[in-house]
Structure formats: structure tokens, C-alpha cells
Amino acid sequence: MARGMWHDPSRGQEQLGGWFREWITGRADLAESTRALYERLLDTVIDAPLSLERPNGAVRVVHIGAQTLASVTPADVREWDAAVLADATRRATARWERARSHPLRVNAAIRRWAAANGTPIAPTGRMPAAAREAWLTETGGIVPADGPQDRSCAMCPSQVARPQPRQAAWTWSSSSTPPGRCPP
Numbered sequence: 001m002a003r004g005m006w007h008d009p010s011r012g013q014e015q016l017g018g019w020f021r022e023w024i025t026g027r028a029d030l031a032e033s034t035r036a037l038y039e040r041l042l043d044t045v046i047d048a049p050l051s052l053e054r055p056n057g058a059v060r061v062v063h064i065g066a067q068t069l070a071s072v073t074p075a076d077v078r079e080w081d082a083a084v085l086a087d088a089t090r091r092a093t094a095r096w097e098r099a100r101s102h103p104l105r106v107n108a109a110i111r112r113w114a115a116a117n118g119t120p121i122a123p124t125g126r127m128p129a130a131a132r133e134a135w136l137t138e139t140g141g142i143v144p145a146d147g148p149q150d151r152s153c154a155m156c157p158s159q160v161a162r163p164q165p166r167q168a169a170w171t172w173s174s175s176s177t178p179p180g181r182c183p184p
Contacts (some may be wrong), residue, residue, distance in 0.1 A: 016072060017047040017065025050083035100143050108133045109143045 011019070024030070024038050047065035054060060062083040064068040064076060099105065107127050113135050121131055133139075 012070030013068050015065065016067055017042065019069055020046060020065070045087075049060050050080070050087050052079065052083040052086055065144065101168055105143055106141075109139075 020038075020042055024035060024042070027035075030038070040063070047063075049061045049063040049066075052060050052062050060079075062080050064080040066070065067076065069075055110127055110131055111123065114131055119131060119134070121128065
């Protein structure tokens with residue numbers, strides 16, 4: 001009241017998820033895409049129970065949308081944030097594993113294996129059955145893991161074209177790594 005604002009004390013007993021849903025509905029100024037984004041976030045990370053594995057191996061379910069507004073503490077928000085991050089990491093890892101076994105990635109692995117072994121295979125088109133069988137026999141069908149963290153390293157020499165002498169004051173070779181850069 002001292003600041004000229006009054007808050008209904010009964011609102012503190014309302015659940016966070018319900019309050020947020022009501023807030024989204026009451027905002028006429030939101031674009032439809034923004035409204036859809038907020039509703040998707042509400043359904044997937046606020047109103048959804050998320051599991052969080054503790055360092056001791058115990059699993060705790062965090063459901064911040066079920067808490068009342070008055071009961072949400074900074075510690076609850078930190079724990080919820082950790083659960084959201086863990087859930088996003090699990091989903092991204094699952095997506096990566098599904099993509100790793102995609103036929104195009106398997107064929108690319110077979111082509112790399114064939115090139116390393118001196119077996120001629122066309123760069124495109126149908127994979128010869130004999131090459132697939134030989135690859136399966138030698139590798140057991142395991143596609144080499146080059147996780148998403150490897151792809152995002154923009155300074156790895158294997159992923160960046162070497163600068164021309166006139167473009168940079170230094171160049172690196174495969175045996176030297178500039179300070180603060182990842183190894184080749």
C-alpha cells in the first residue's frame with residue numbers, strides 16, 4: 001500500500017501454472033506466435049513434472065507449476081532451472097543418437113571407411129552390399145561418435161579453412177595449437 005499498489009493476498013495461494021496460463025490468456029497484446037511459444041513452454045517446462053538426478057544418485061521430481069505463488073523460493077527456481085537443463089540435455093542426446101544411426105550418416109561412415117581402406121566407392125548413389133558387409137564385419141556397425149560438441153568448435157583446424165598469409169599474421173599447423181584454442 002505504501003507504494004500505491006495493492007496485491008490480493010489470496011493470489012499467493014494460486015498455483016504458478018494456473019496463474020501463468022491466466023496471464024497468457026489476459027494479454028491481448030501478444031502476437032499469436034508469442035502466445036503459442038509461451039503456452040508450449042508452460043506445457044513442457046512449467047506445468048510438466050521434470051526429473052532431476054542428485055549427485056548421490058537419487059532422483060527428485062520438480063514440478064514448479066504445481067507450487068503456489070507464495071511458496072516459490074529462489075532455491076526452488078534454481079532446482080527447477082537445473083531440472084530444465086537436465087531434461088533439455090536428455091532430449092538433445094536422444095535426438096543426436098537417433099540422428100547418428102540415420103542411414104545417411106551410416107552411408108557416410110561406410111564411405112569414409114572405404115576411402116581409408118582404399119576401396120573405391122562412388123561418392124553418391126546406392127551403397128554396394130559388399131562394401132556394407134565388409135564395413136559391418138570390421139567395425140561391428142558402429143558409427144564413429146562425433147558428438148555435437150565436436151561440430152560446434154569453430155576454431156578446430158580440421159573444421160576451419162586455413163587462413164591465407166595475407167589474411168592473418170599467423171598460421172597454425174596440425175602439430176601446433178594457438179593459446180586458448182582447442183587441440184586439433
